[in-house]
Amino acid sequence: MKPGSLTLRLSLLFVVAVAVVLMIVGVAFNELSRHHFRALDAQALGEKLEAINQIAKESGANPELLKARWHTLLGAHPDLSAVFLKTDGTPFFAEPPQSAAPSLAQATQRDGVWEWENEGRMFRALTASISLPTASPPLTAWLVLDVTTHMHFFAMLERWFWGVLLASTALSGALGWLVAKNGLRPVARVTQTAASMSAGSLKERIPLGPVPDELRELITAFNSMLGRLDDSFVRLSNFSADIAHELRTPISNLRTHTEVILAKKRAPEVYEENLSSNLEELNRLSGIIDGMLFLAKSDNGLIVPEAVELDLRTVISKLFGYYEFLAEDKGIQLQASGNASIFADSVMIDRVVSNLLSNALRYTPSGETIKVSIHDHGGRVELRLENPGPEIAPQHLDRIFDRFYRVDPAARRRRECGAGAGDCPVLDASAWRYYLVYIPRGPNDLHPHLRAVIWPTNMTCRPDSLGTAKPGPTRLGGHETGCHCAG
Template sequence: MKRVSLTFRLSMMFVCAVVAVLVVAGFTFDAFSRQHFKALDRQAMTEKLESIRQIMDGEAGSVDSSEVVLQLQALLGAHQELSASIVTKGGRTIFATANGATQPTAAVHEAGEGLLEWTAGGHTYRGMKAQVHLVNEAEPLTAWLSMDITSHMHFVKTLRWWLVIGLAISALVSAALGWLVARSGLKPVAQVTQVAASMSAGSLKERIPMDSVPRELESLVSSFNAMLARLEESFVRLSNFSADIAHELRTPISNLRTHTEVILSQKRAPDTYEENLYSNLEDLNRLSSIIDGMLFLAKSDNGLVLPAKEKIELRSVVEKLFEYYQLLAEDTGVKLQVSGHGAVYGDGTMLDRMISNLLSNALRYTPPDCTISVKIESLGRMIIVSVTNLGEEIAAEHLPRLFDRFYRADPARRDGATNNAGLGLAIVKSLVDAHDGTVGCVSRDGHTTFVIRLPAWPAD
């Protein structure tokens, strides 16, 4: 089934709104018209009945029957659309106009305030009756007034037809205007669609200008531009990441190939082959480290790194790692110290790797005869682990990207050491994210501090 366009929907909504307003206005106008004619008829017949009472009761100054008839004839004879008759209780007519009052015989209904409506002989009538008294007569009489309103009803029907025709024409015009208005108003949406359709790896820098965007679409366009900015940033990082992977893998593979080609160029002693195999083993270990790190990060990106949930005392983890790194630290005169206590809710193996990577990174850049301190403290429901070392400060522009894969703040260290593939801090961030924590870095006044915040073990 073909989906209806937004322009068509808005046009139809506009048409429906216009038609609804016109229908309500038409019904209101029709009701007011009919009510207006009815009020005029009621007022005219009420005034005539009151005049009839005054004439027959002698209030008009006549007491003679013949004079009463003449006065009634003068009062009612000039109105051709109005007919009147006065009858006795027995049905005898005392007075009647030339056209004679048409009295209802069937299908009579009340029209309000004593007004009656009925049809007879293809005509529609509206009438009123009242009890009157003839001067010097005790017997009450009935005065009938009727008015032929066929022309009025014909006018109302004609008016209704014109309203229907006007409604149909207005609906068509409204549909055309609604389509034009909707099409013009949705131009920014079409522009968004055009930009989205033209998106490619080489055009991620394009943005939709905000100058001509209506206020209602500012949020949509701003969100779309922000999405393009994120995509551009992610694509740049992915491109750099691919280049970094190629660079990191090229060096050990090139070394392996060169060593192998040289050693195979001629016959050599067994000791030479053994030395070459040891050299190749170092490069293979580096390749294995890079591949293991990449596999771990790939699992982390896909939510496959699920830490165990158990109580881990962080001080014991740090002290165990100090024993492992003690010999390396003594070779450079670096001291290791830990302070504080704190238990977290996490995976012991992952926490061990997380802090180990930070200690390894700190040992790599700490000058001789300095101290690496690890501080553990509790802050509300979080445990703060800080790893601080002295050394060269990291420039502020590098801090946001320290945890990117293969990123190094110092381009001179691009090739790095054999076991330094530039994945350590990226793995730290993945491990911290898996534990619902955060990690950051502060570097100033000759001190560089990596700060990890992890959920604390619930208090007993």
């Protein structure tokens, strides 16, 4: 069922609440009023019975004097009738004379008072035993009060109540609609701001201003979401631009070579040589595309890691073997120390460490040493890579782990391809998580270094030695004062 207008729903709830309250008040007032009138009638009848008893005691044995005084007492009240019965049920005295003892077949007793209706009229009665001063048996006295005026009053009161209830319900509905409309104005402003958002206006924020506390958290969360969307959109735009730039160079090379070869007729050997060159360029282009697909799958959680127990020293030694010839050509030594075991995906671990070594070899001067050290701290495993490369300027620290980002702009114009330090997939396999931190050179450090830290995923922040962890989106990295989590 499609939900209706929130203003209408609030108005209806307001109407229902007012109607229920008025009903409760009306029922309570009706019952209390009836009880009050019943008590007043019982009090009046009780006072008459006391006066009748007092007259019976003072009149002695003269029945005529007794009846005369009772007539004087009761005859002045047209709504009051009395019947005095002997023990055999015959009447001793009645006022008015035509009065008879009431039939209690349809009567009910409430608060000690008999109450019944007869032919559209309502009566209340009290009965008592009247002792005579003579030795005669006591009389049974019935005092009956006609309370039809009370019944008419309550009938009129009920009609007024239903009229007031209907009018109040309609008025409360109108007032509820106005109150709900006014109360939901901040929501309307939020809606207008959200509707005006586009890819070019993600930097706009909804001002908090004088908004209700109930909406303050919503607006704060919405503004935070806009900030995350803006950051993701900027990174996506940069990533798209970087992809285009990375692919432009090999495609441009292929086109240039092909145009040169086709410019004139050449020997078969020349065609074969250039086709081999084109194949090499195509293979490199295929590798770039495969890497980008891997990054996209990794960022969207489409790669399911297969956790196995790994010996990090063995992983480092294997990768040293892959880069041994490149390191020898550049006159760089590779050095490893320490050991630790973790549960992680072997392919992802190889990719992370391989990318770190590749970047280190690219920027380490000839004749220097790249040091990789492994430290097992019990609750976490730390892999530290240190090389004497150039210091990274502070303005680049926030982006060094972005995909394809390079500190040196000239590197974009060279034929070097890769995803940069950002090509570090999360090692969230089994119970371990991976963080990558760039630490500038400190007073006791010879060189700046990268530190990869792996520890159980149930730890929500980095150990104190690395500062305070700051969860972030799909990139891995940061600097000493704030590392981004890729988990």
